[in-house]
Amino acid sequence: MAEEVLLFGVWASHFTVRVQIALKLKGVQYKYFEEDLDNKSVLLLQYNPINKKVPVLVHNGKPIVESQIILEYIDETWPGYPILPKDPHERAIARFWAMFIDDKCTPALRKACWGGENGRESWDGENGREKAVEEASELLKFMEEELKGKRFFGGKSIGLVDIIANIIGFWLGVFEEGSGVKLLTRDKFPKLCNWVDEYVSSSIMKESLPPRDKLVPFFQNFFRGAK
Structure with a gap:
């Protein structure tokens, strides 16, 4: 069958x-x-x-x-390409960073670029956007440090954390372009920027990622149209 x-x-x-x-x-x-x-x-x-x-x-x-x-x-x-590490401790660490990205980074990136925890509300007060950008940058520093000495979060090849981190590797650039907010700069996050370059240029990502020129107006309409 x-x-x-x-x-x-x-x-x-x-x-x-x-x-x-x-x-x-x-x-x-x-x-x-x-x-x-x-x-x-x-x-x-x-x-x-x-x-x-x-x-x-x-x-x-x-x-x-x-x-x-x-x-x-x-x-x-399915056998073949390993997405999670085989070592139990390394698997636990990968799961931790995956949760960190979803629970901490993703809401913070949306808030910094679009306003509101879900990206669909106004910033809280006059300095709200500045504070949101600062909070998102602090979280990105943890991701920058985790890449120390590694090509990918998974080591020499793309793994679970790299896949989860597509919000940073691709969508964040779309958010930045659409909102005018700049978070991921090479002077502040050189390792993350190098990782992004490797990530989006890999053959699997080229096949999988949606067209950026369609995503930017999509999110502009989605977030700004909700306010």
Whole structure:
């Protein structure tokens, strides 16, 4: 019986693209379904009835939700390219940084560029934007330090943390261009900037990342149109 792999996502979602990157690294063939989150499909609601969000991976009829969980499932299910380290301690460290990016960095980057923790509210007070930029920069310093002596967060090759960090590696540049805020400068974050250059130039990323010229106006309309 042929294996069936389905992915429900949104083209502009860095969470969706994470899963696409992992599947391509593993060489897994899949069928992609683009979702309209204002008019969610019956299948999306069927496979993810609790939070009704993307991405959703469906493997032989069984759905898996939440991008970090999906990435671990992909790594455990298909052999070949290792996404997580084999060493238990290194795996735990990778999971820590993945959570740090999602729980700390992503909301801070959105707030610094667009305002509000979810990127859809006004900055708090006259100095709110300046404070938000400062807070985001402090978090990026931790990521800069974690790269010390390494080509990628995963070492010599792209791993779990690199995939999760696509919000920094690609989407942050889109946020900066669309909002006029500059966070990731080479003088402050030389290691991160070098990592970004390597990241976006890799063949898998070139195949997976959405067109930047479409993303910039998309987020300008999404965030500014909500205010």
